[in-house]
Amino acid sequence: MAVKIRLSRGGAKKRPYYRIVVADARDPRDGRFIEKIGSYNPMLPKDSEERVKIDTERAAEWLKHGAVPTDRVARFLADAGLVEWKHGDNPKKGTPGEKAKEREAERAEKEAAKKEAEEEAKAAAAAPAAEDAPAEEAAAEAPAEEAKADEAPAEAETSEETKS
Structure with missing residues (x-):
């Protein structure tokens, strides 16, 4: 079974709130999950401690078992010191278009x-x-x-x- 550490969206319309969950990769984004290991509230300021909360012990345990974090969650885990995060492999994504x-x-x-x-x-x-x-x-x-x-x-x- 492929296990991912990813975000599951909650909250109201235009007021997002995410749970950081461990889930089967085949399950839907907001569907069934194995364990909730944290939360992410993008509405809070970037310097707020309440913006991202992660149970680092549980995340480290799941990483040992082979869970693969998504890009956004990998950034959070890198800030916590659990994984080494690097940019994605699409170097042209950030370049401006022809009109720009x-x-x-x-x-x-x-x-x-x-x-x-x-x-x-x-x-x-x-x-x-x-x-x-x-x-x-x-x-x-x-x-x-x-x-x-x-x-x-x-x-x-x-x-x-x-x-x-």
Whole structure:
């Protein structure tokens, strides 16, 4: 007979409460069981001591007799130090689907474009300040050049007059 240590659901609708039971693997989930060895109340906070209660001595005895815990019960037993639990053998189960990957790629593109726009704005803000200084210098030099240009023809006229 294959024996499992598993959860048997009780409680009201949308208010689950589970018994940790030892049962024949062929029996239904909430059906006949051999022995109740604990309880699990998922409605309680995760740090509550009342959330998971297991009779570790009885669980250890059933494990010695070859009872196989389900994945969730194996986690509870691992927390109690009775078994070594590891993740299941389906590595693709937790990976995101195609649409989620597409949305992530779109978000990454939007963020990259946003960062580029911010960098351009910063560069544009810094560039006018740098461009203003040479423009001001050029503006200051332009009237001086115009004044020199005005003086040069006047000097040429005076030199011609003195020659004649």
